[in-house]
Amino acid sequence: MHGRMMFQPLLISSLLEHAATYHSDTAIISKNTNGTITQTNWGNISDNAKRGAKALADLKLAHGDCVATLAWNNHRHLESWYAISGSGLICHTINPRLFPEQLIFIINDAKDKAILFDKTFLPLIIAIKAHIPLVESYICLDEYDEVVAQALPDVKFYDDLIKDYAVDYEWPEFDETTASSLCYTSGTTGNPKGALYTHRSTLLHSFAASLPDSMNLSAKDIILPVVPMFHVQAWGTPYAAAMVGASMIFPGPGLDGDSLVQLIDEYHVTIALGVPTIWQGLLASAKKLASSLDSLKRNVIGGSACPPSMLNTFRDVYGCETIHAWGMTEASPLGTANQLKAKHKDLDTQQQTQIRLSQGRPPYGVALRLVDGEKGTQLLSHDGETIGNLQIKGHWIIERYFAQTETSLTTDGWFDTGDIASLDRDGYLHISDRAKDLIKSGGEWISSVELENIAMGHPEIVMAAVIAATHPKWDERPVLIAVKAKDSTLTEHDLISFYHDKIAKWQMPDKVIFVDAIPLSGTGKMLKRKLREDFGSVLLEENV
């Protein structure tokens, strides 16, 4: 028997309708590429999204077509998202840090019919335009600009394109499993692969991400998504913020520490989200600028493991609660978030910190398990100690990649994350490593993350990466690549000694290489692949 409740599809447009109706004057602050600030609100975002939806329809874009965005975090990008997905098109967010060949590949793979781009990416557009023949419309997310108009004769300008439309647009209603957005994983081997989200998966993810034990989002919040909108959709915050009526501060391209500290202080940001390298920059700037980051109550760390020292600094110096989270493009991205339980209330700070350093536990809607290998079938114990291949299942986890005919799941319906981890009885996840970043030394596994965290705890180390270097005897041995603080005179010997009472001798790095900078991906993750290319043979050379 069916129940007798109203049925409404879970559509992305309904998020914006909610925000525009009940949070119309809630501020959306946007830092433009030229450094100016645009102050708008959910009411105006909704109006412009409706105008945008009409404009896209008049460009002959039809239900199910892909529309690409190549833009920083700003208000026009936000409006475009809602215009695109809300009207039944698919919003394909592109990472501008990809190599041109990769950009060309994914735009053609998605069959993008239009590209909305920030002016700053004009050179990129010009470089690839000849190779993306399916793209019919180029829309610059800005007001009219002579330089752009001359370089791209058929370009349209967003402000002009939408300005004359009335806002009497009704969002269409369609099946909630309709594709809403497309995000390619950068991928370390082969071509990038696309995760094709649905309206339903996005809405359920928004609920879960906003829960008190996830990011704890409400209308009291002023959210700063430092994580780019092209990186798993800024971890879903533009959707979650509309759901809960939160204010948003869009940082534009300026993700350096000084810019972020200024935004946080000026706009009273309560929660900010980004990868560890972002926080490193922020902490350095806060110290330099003597800011106490008063308004900042929470920061969410994902993308890479959070070094313990960072969590302590945020808590002790800035009174800011660090929420350690884990996710992936294929998981929309929320897999786990770290919050304590009622039973942890009486633990002391150190014991609580120990728990909070894990990647946290899954919200309702996600299930995790450990098996003995990527295609493993044997379930491993969730005892907090056993290490295995992490697999995931849930409402916002992909079933297969875009345009693939084969499922990406195991025969019993789980997605293999490529991560190596343990799980305890309470669901707290400890990621040991990406499967490919684990170091296998003489048959024993060594975690590069653990070694990195120790190095990051040294006061004179700014950044640290540990890679598996090929070794003639042990197959692989850990090598530490590190960036010293300015003026530090730290030596390799000093740093190795720093490990002495912290880990077993056989786990210690064989070598330390100091560098000026560690190469980062567009989303701020350390490019270990590049480091392995550069330094993976360093132990062979020495043993020659």
Next chain:
Amino acid sequence: MHGRMMFQPLLISSLLEHAATYHSDTAIISKNTNGTITQTNWGNISDNAKRGAKALADLKLAHGDCVATLAWNNHRHLESWYAISGSGLICHTINPRLFPEQLIFIINDAKDKAILFDKTFLPLIIAIKAHIPLVESYICLDEYDEVVAQALPDVKFYDDLIKDYAVDYEWPEFDETTASSLCYTSGTTGNPKGALYTHRSTLLHSFAASLPDSMNLSAKDIILPVVPMFHVQAWGTPYAAAMVGASMIFPGPGLDGDSLVQLIDEYHVTIALGVPTIWQGLLASAKKLASSLDSLKRNVIGGSACPPSMLNTFRDVYGCETIHAWGMTEASPLGTANQLKAKHKDLDTQQQTQIRLSQGRPPYGVALRLVDGEKGTQLLSHDGETIGNLQIKGHWIIERYFAQTETSLTTDGWFDTGDIASLDRDGYLHISDRAKDLIKSGGEWISSVELENIAMGHPEIVMAAVIAATHPKWDERPVLIAVKAKDSTLTEHDLISFYHDKIAKWQMPDKVIFVDAIPLSGTGKMLKRKLREDFGSVLLEENV
């Protein structure tokens, strides 16, 4: 184009699976009818729910059958809920405070095939048994009891019924719009009508109810649902708690202030939920027992408007944040909850209190509007001043009542709540009255709720109800029915004088009647219908 995400139906069983997997040892404390305490946890609840599902199947109950529960808030009741709905049956929660004729009506209307009941309701069962021939199985939610066995020869005992089943049960998968639960509204005229919830509506409601701006539920919480499970399913807390992994304290039948203070203090309750009359009792007991209710961080008030004095006492004396909420059986029940926005941060306490006294604003998933009459079609302004008939729409709002062939909605798809209210631009709802409780005096509306709140602010008044009494000249005039504090010598004249500088003269009650007690419904609401019967003609008599 469909997206490429996993599809899992939103089923109630998945809530329990989540709680059992990641919050297995989280405590469920249950006060039994005989006063003893049972300590269990989500892991055991899940095991017993699976045993229960098997037992129900062996009683020849099949997908879509209704199974009634007649029980207080306790752990066996909780297990039964999940066993019933999780296995595809419909859980029909019955309010034992209904009159026997009403009980008979709803049990027959629902075609209940089995009744699970607390031993304490044996007399009720015996009284109605002859009139509910469709009921095939009687299950006493207890261990074997001689008295029950003798009175009901064919009765089964829950503990015995489930104990021998193994827990190797897999919850069945079915369409998420399948009926999960049935709850009748007591109704003031005609027969009670049933709201038939779905698995999907329950799951989406659980998400919304747990959000930071609703009840803010997490695994840090220890929840005390004082509101009975037969009253709109304890406002959905048994589902929301499983979703977030919260601990629960079930108070059994003891809803008096002393019992509640003891439970809160002994089990470190962080959030409690109930109607205003419950909180009145709690505050009196806390004072008497000199408890500071240390652990209690939030209390949720719904069912009737929250008197301002109560909100102030909870905040100032107990450091407890009162969340004023509004809902109804037809809305699962969450319609609005009161939390501030970022822009309210710098208001002073008095200004914040003013906002927090409203019923709050809708979470994502609910939309509200005002129209000019129950069947009105003209939309009224949401300006915070205009008063109109409140209508509602959303994922967890009913479309029609159980077994009705006609929709309960307006032609454009809204449900009329029967409440009279205003809405401001931020979505904050001010309920003026139930449509039928408004007083129409000489063509002008007077709010009974406002008059009651003023009376409740008098230190010597324990409870107050205002009704519309028939008046020969003005059609209706307000009459105040009040309960004085013990030993108070307050007079009618004193109380009328208390209104003098608070409202316009024409709004003042024509008369005060002091009574020893105001009749309450099973869920603790004042029975105004009864008061109108008793006192509705009092002004006619005087004017004779």
